Amino acid sequence: MHTKPPNILVYSRTESIKNELVKTLRTVLQGNTYTVYPITEPQVKAKAWPNSTALLLVHGSIGKGLADVFLDFFLHGGKLFSICCTEILHRIHCCNSSVRGALFTEHLKDLHGVNREVYIEVMSRNSTVFSLTAAKSNGRAVLSQMKLNDVSDSDNKRRLDIFRYVLSTQLDIRITESDTTDKLNCETGFLLGDDQCKTNFLAHINDTTHIPNTLETGGLVLQFYSETNVPVVPTPTFHPIWLNRIPKDFSLSDYFDHLKTFLFGRLAIYLPVVGSSMDIVSTATLGHGFVVIPRQQTNGVGRNNNQWLSPEGCAMFSIQLHVPLSSPLGQRLPLVQHLVAIAIVKAIRESGPGYEQLDVRLKWPNDIYADGVAKLGGSIINSQVQSAEAIVNVGCGLNLSNSTPTVCINDLVQTFNTRNGTNLPLLRYEQVLALIFNEIEKLFNEVQCGNLQYLFDLYYKYWLHQDKPVKMKNEKGSEVTGQIKGIDEYGYLLVMIDNHAKPVCIHPDGNSFDMMNGLIIPKYF
Known part of the structure; x- marks a missing residue:
């Protein structure tokens, strides 16, 4: 792996x-x-x-x-x-x-x-x-x-x-069969939700745009059409969105039957193909718990501008959270990435009897791993402050049914069934998305009610690193050793360097990591 x-x-x-x-x-x-x-x-x-x-x-x-x-x-x-x-x-x-x-x-x-x-x-x-x-x-x-x-x-x-x-x-490297890269065709999207949610959403965007039923964000134009209109041909920068049609490759019944939230995921844009779902949420105020669900992305970008692979079978979404700055989470915004990662792991391991035995865990700060060695997913986060509120956008991807380029959740299920003689059903795309949104909303509300310890307890329950040895480079390039001791109240990694009295705080955006081999490379080196 x-x-x-x-x-x-x-x-x-x-x-x-x-x-x-x-x-x-x-x-x-x-x-x-x-x-x-x-x-x-x-x-x-x-x-x-x-x-x-x-x-x-x-x-x-x-x-x-x-x-x-x-x-x-x-x-x-x-x-x-x-x-x-x-x-x-x-x-x-x-x-x-x-x-x-x-x-x-x-x-x-x-x-x-x-x-x-x-x-x-x-x-x-x-x-x-x-x-x-x-x-x-x-x-x-x-x-x-x-x-x-x-x-x-x-x-x-x-x-x-x-x-x-x-x-x-x-060199056994997989290449395309022709000199040109296969391009995914652009397709129309769909607005998912009940009629009242859709009406409120359209009223909101019509208050902020000069073109009716049109959302311009991140270099994209999304125009919403009813059944009586015929949308023009979609392009990489223009996405017609149906208001009342049902997508052929997304089960609304499976999704909404499993969705138990009050807000999160209740209104969503589903796009079979898009450049990046983060382009839609990152520059627009869309509503607390609003979700964009792409089936495939052609230009996904991860943390630190890393490439984000988006193969078919990957469960991906971007969600927008509105966080009052005076709230417990608003005073500790870096914790949002941990909250979402915990929610994904919890949703998988509590999706039904037997799934709790799947070895799906967390690698700091926000990656999801199988059996401690293979990456299953991760997330990217950005935020902007509007008055007394932070608009936080989180993009996530989880290998659900794609066996490449690493391993996927349903591979784990099949392997578990083979080893144990069990018959756990494979997890379904719409089911998993709904279960994740359920857990994000539960954790978000729990933290905002002041129960931060609940979040930390879950993180330590599922993470891979407690007391693991680690090597670091100091500012002079010399190697130092220590042990991982936890995360601080903002979610930053705490490392106890050998012969030091206090732990060192490590920020995710200031370092390169090979955490599975116990190596941290500060960006100043």
């Missing part, structure tokens, strides 16, 4: 080449399978990346120090694609061979000085491409002297074909 959706990382000292390679990879890779990021030299040296990296693509001169790090990644089971990198290529002593298909065996030292046996094959007649396999770890590498950085150029189809061939056949 991958702890997170597998990353493909790109390193080059030339920024333009790095950006071009990232762009090309995002074009040729199979959709909703990998996240693609550029990586910097400090991030390479921090070493928080290897366990979640499916492929490392390196271009050009990098220096001996980084070459050693990248080769060590390969020698210990990683996949490496090196393009025009002399520091790596010159480590291969047989690189002057001109015989295509020639096989060699060499020994390369890892960062600990241990000799590792490597099998090498010459893939080209003019000795420009080599395929390497690490004997014990099965790491794979392709070292190429061919200039592939301009593979997106329309005049370089042959180079693009080679690029795709190397990724798919030599």
Whole structure:
């Protein structure tokens, strides 16, 4: 299992080449399978990346120090694609061979000085491409002297074909079947809720817009139509929304039969396809508990602008919460992300008899994990203050029925049934969304009534980290060790550094985390 959706990382000292390679990879890779990021030299040296990296693509001169790090990644089971990198290529002593298909065996030292046996094959007649396999770890590498950085150029189809061939056949990376990325077709959306909720909502937006029944938000235009109107064709920036029609791929009965809330989820926009549901809620005041439910997203974005994969079968939503600043939660807004994460875990584990035995838990600050190793979901949060109230928008995604890129809830159910001879039903899309909204509203009301301890007790009940050892980098780059002790009243992580009298407070937006391997990398390093 991958702890997170597998990353493909790109390193080059030339920024333009790095950006071009990232762009090309995002074009040729199979959709909703990998996240693609550029990586910097400090991030390479921090070493928080290897366990979640499916492929490392390196271009050009990098220096001996980084070459050693990248080769060590390969020698210990990683996949490496090196393009025009002399520091790596010159480590291969047989690189002057001109015989295509020639096989060699060499020994390369890892960062600990241990000799590792490597099998090498010459893939080209003019000795420009080599395929390497690490004997014990099965790491794979392709070292190429061919200039592939301009593979997106329309005049370089042959180079693009080679690029795709190397990724798919030599490095087992999933690619698209054609040169163009499949695009999801835009579709009309639906406003879900009873007639009174819809009437109140339309009255609200008509008070704030110059075009009747139209909502403009986040670069999108949503126009609401009754049965008597025929909407125009939807586009990525224009979404017609039916007021009274029933979606074909969303069961209203299943959803509202399970929804037991007073406000949360009672009014929702359902969109089969949208760029990002957060674009709709983030710049508009829509109502406390208002929800946007996307079936698929084409441009989802996570915390710190990370890519948010949105495969079919993922249960996603954005919810808007109105929080008085004078309230218990209003004085501790960072707790909202914990509240929503707890609600998701609680909804799954209390969805019926037997489900409480599923090992679905929390990774700080707001990720949801299965069996302590595989990421099931997470959230993103933003807020703005209006007078004495904070408008908080939370976007969430939960792997429900999609077995890739990590694992999903219904995989866990099936595995549990097989191991225990039980017959727990698979959880349904509309059912799960409704159960989550039930729990968010319950927890929200509980906290606002002053019962903060209830929230903390649930968080500690479900989280993965109590007293776990952790390593950190201090401001000088030196490594320090300690233990995770909890969260403070605002939800920030508390770490007791060895030989310190008081715990250190860690903020989620100031650090990089490999929490499952006990590593925190402050962004100042």
